[in-house]
Amino acid sequence: MSPDCHIVIIGAGAAGLTAAIFAAEAHPHLHVTILDSARTVGAKILISGGGRCNVTNITVTPKDFHAPARTVERVLKQFNEQQTVQWFASMGVLLKQETTGKMFPVTNKAKSVLSALLLQCEKLGIEIKTTHRVKTITKDGQLFQIETDMGRLTAHRVIMATGGQSLPKSGSDGSGWTLAQELGHTVTSRYPALVPLILNKSFFHEELSGTSHQATVITTVNGKRVDRRTGSLLWTHFGLSGPVVMDASRFWISASEQGCDPSLSISFLPEQTFEEIDQWLALAPQQPHQTSVGSLLSRKLPQRVVKILCSYVANEHAKTSSTPTAVIDIASLPLSQLSRQHRRLLTHTLTGLPLPIVATRGWNFAEVTAGGIPLGEINTKTMASKKTSGLYLVGEMLDCDGRIGGFNFQWAWATGYIAGRKVGAGL
Numbered sequence: 001m002s003p004d005c006h007i008v009i010i011g012a013g014a015a016g017l018t019a020a021i022f023a024a025e026a027h028p029h030l031h032v033t034i035l036d037s038a039r040t041v042g043a044k045i046l047i048s049g050g051g052r053c054n055v056t057n058i059t060v061t062p063k064d065f066h067a068p069a070r071t072v073e074r075v076l077k078q079f080n081e082q083q084t085v086q087w088f089a090s091m092g093v094l095l096k097q098e099t100t101g102k103m104f105p106v107t108n109k110a111k112s113v114l115s116a117l118l119l120q121c122e123k124l125g126i127e128i129k130t131t132h133r134v135k136t137i138t139k140d141g142q143l144f145q146i147e148t149d150m151g152r153l154t155a156h157r158v159i160m161a162t163g164g165q166s167l168p169k170s171g172s173d174g175s176g177w178t179l180a181q182e183l184g185h186t187v188t189s190r191y192p193a194l195v196p197l198i199l200n201k202s203f204f205h206e207e208l209s210g211t212s213h214q215a216t217v218i219t220t221v222n223g224k225r226v227d228r229r230t231g232s233l234l235w236t237h238f239g240l241s242g243p244v245v246m247d248a249s250r251f252w253i254s255a256s257e258q259g260c261d262p263s264l265s266i267s268f269l270p271e272q273t274f275e276e277i278d279q280w281l282a283l284a285p286q287q288p289h290q291t292s293v294g295s296l297l298s299r300k301l302p303q304r305v306v307k308i309l310c311s312y313v314a315n316e317h318a319k320t321s322s323t324p325t326a327v328i329d330i331a332s333l334p335l336s337q338l339s340r341q342h343r344r345l346l347t348h349t350l351t352g353l354p355l356p357i358v359a360t361r362g363w364n365f366a367e368v369t370a371g372g373i374p375l376g377e378i379n380t381k382t383m384a385s386k387k388t389s390g391l392y393l394v395g396e397m398l399d400c401d402g403r404i405g406g407f408n409f410q411w412a413w414a415t416g417y418i419a420g421r422k423v424g425a426g427l
C-alpha cells in the first residue's frame with residue numbers, strides 16, 4: 001500500500017520545522033508533511049527572547065543542559081552553534097552576539113527567524129497542515145496510521161516534535177508524550193523549568209516590584225549547596241524573576257518534586273564574601289567623609305533595595321532581641337552609630353538573604369519543560385526511536401533542558417537537523 005506521505009512531522013515548532021527542512025533538502029524526491037494542532041505555527045519562536053528570539057549562544061557545551069553530558073555532546077557535535085549561525089545566514093538571517101554570549105537576529109525580531117524557516121519550507125515544497133491535532137499514531141506493518149481531528153493519514157516515517165508542556169496555549173500541551181507512550185516509550189516525571197518564583201505574600205518583594213540588579217542565587221537542598229549562580233535578578237509583584245532566578249528555579253522545583261527540602265538565598269553583592277562586607281562596613285566610619293549606612297550601600301545597590309534591606313534588618317533585630325527593642329531607621333543612621341549586632345545582621349542579609357518561596361508560576365510562565373522521553377530510548381546518531389522503527393523524536397519533548405541563553409533552541413535545531421538528515425534512509 002502506498003502511503004499518503006513519505007514523512008510526517010508532528011509539530012511545527014523550532015525542532016519540527018528544522019527536521020522538515022533538512023529532510024526535504026536531503027531527499028528532494030520525498031513528500032514531507034508537517035501536522036500542527038495550532039491555527040498558526042511558530043508561536044514560541046515569535047514570543048521567545050522577549051520577541052527577539054535568542055537563537056543560540058556563542059558557546060554551547062553539554063554543561064549548559066540538564067541531561068547526561070556524553071549524550072548531549074553526541075547530539076551537539078553533529079550540529080553545533082557555528083552551524084546554526086551559518087544555517088540561518090544561508091536563509092538570510094544574520095545573527096549578532098550580545099555581551100552575555102546570547103545570539104539574536106540583527107533585526108532584533110523573532111519574526112525574521114520564523115519567516116525564514118517558513119519561506120524555506122515553502123521553497124522546498126513542504127506541506128504544513130495547521131489545525132491538525134494528532135490524536136493517535138499506530139503502526140500497521142511498515143506504515144504509520146496517524147489519526148488527526150481532520151482525518152487519517154498514512155506515512156512511512158514519523159518525526160515527533162510536539163514540544164513539552166510549557167505555555168500550553170501555544171499548542172504544546174503535553175499530548176505528544178501520550179502518543180509516544182502508545183508507541184512504546186516511557187516518560188519521566190515533568191515539571192516547569194526556567195520559571196519565575198512566587199514568594200510568601202508577607203515578604204517585601206511587592207515594594208521592590210520592577211527593580212533589577214545583579215545577585216548571586218544559592219540553592220540548598222536538605223542543607224547541602226547544589227547550585228550557585230550570578231546574574232540579573234528582577235523583583236516582581238508576585239516574587240522573583242530574571243535570568244538568574246529562572247535558571248535557579250530548575251534546582252528548586254526538581255528538589256521539591258522529589259520530596260526534598262530546597263531553599264534559596266541571595267547575595268546582593270556577588271563578588272564579596274561575608275568577611276569583606278563586614279570589614280567594609282566596620283571600617284567605613286574611619287573614612288574622612290562621614291556618611292549614613294544607606295548612602296554607603298547605595299554606592300553598590302539600587303536605593304529602593306537599600307531602604308528595604310535596612311528596614312528588614314531593623315525589624316529582624318527587634319524581633320529576635322531578648323528585651324523589647326525599638327525598630328530603628330538603619331538607612332539614615334550615621335555609620336559610626338551602627339551597632340556591631342546590626343552590622344553583623346546587615347552583612348548576613350546582604351550575603352545570604354533567605355527567600356520564602358511558596359511555588360513556581362507554573363506551566364503558563366515556564367520557558368521550558370524539565371523531564372520527558374529519556375534520551376536512552378533514542379539513538380542519538382539519528383534521533384530514531386529504539387522502541388518503534390521508523391519513528392524519530394526531537395526537541396523539547398525529550399528529557400533534556402538547557403539554561404537560559406539560546407540553549408533550548410540549539411537543542412531543537414540540532415535534534416531537528418539530525419532526524420531530518422537521517423529520516424529518509426531506505427525510502
Ligand SMILES: Cc1cc2nc3c(=O)[nH]c(=O)nc-3n(C[C@H](O)[C@H](O)[C@H](O)COP(=O)(O)OP(=O)(O)OC[C@H]3O[C@@H](n4cnc5c(N)ncnc54)[C@H](O)[C@@H]3O)c2cc1C
Pocket residue numbers: 010011012013014015016035036037038041042043044045047048049050053054055056132133134135161162163164166167170171172173174175176366367368394395396397405406407408409410412
Ligand atoms: C516565553 C518563552 C520564551 C523562550 N525564549 C527562548 C529563547 O529566547 N531561546 C531559547 O533557546 N529558548 C527559548 N524558549 C524555549 C524554546 O522556545 C523551546 O525550547 C523550543 O521552542 C522547543 O521547540 P520544539 O519544536 O521542541 O517545541 P515547540 O516549539 O513547543 O513546538 C511543538 C509544536 O507541536 C505542536 N503539537 C503539540 N502537540 C501536538 C499534537 N498532538 N498534534 C499536532 N501538533 C501538536 C504544537 O502546536 C507546537 O507547534 C522560550 C520558551 C518560552 C515559552
